[in-house]
Amino acid sequence: MARDDRFNNEEDDWERHALSEEQRQKAAEWSSEEAIAALNLEREMHPEESEEQLTKRIFREGAPAAASRIVKIALTSPNERLGLDASKYIVERTLGRVSDTGEATDPLTEFMKKVEDAANAGSGN
Secondary structure (H helix, E strand, O other), X not given: OOOOHHHHOOOOHHHHHOOOHHHHHHHHOOOHHHHHHHHHHHHHXXXXXXXXXXXXXXXXXXXXXXXXXXXXXXXXXXXXXXXHHHHHHHHHHHHOEEOOOOXXXXXXXXXXXXXXXXXXXXXOO
16 A cells, blocks of 8 residues: 555644644553543543443544544555555445455345345245
């Protein structure tokens, strides 16, 4: 995959959604003690949330920055394998997996096809 140098400029759109310089600095200096303290604070601020709800909320809130990071890796990674993996992930998440026939499929479509095939096999069709 060829690199896309448009995303190397700090003024590009993905940068506005990605982590700020302060957030990147904090991520580089990540401390498990601080992370646990922050998580405990989240629990205190949202006592009505179950562990699952808290986890989903944290993932949901981090999703835009994570998605921007995956796109940047896909377009600018000097490591071809990493760029390819990120690109495949984006395509599959957007269009669904591509089957051997070249058709995009998703899990629900695949399941319904299996149900239909089983019903047809049972009815003699």
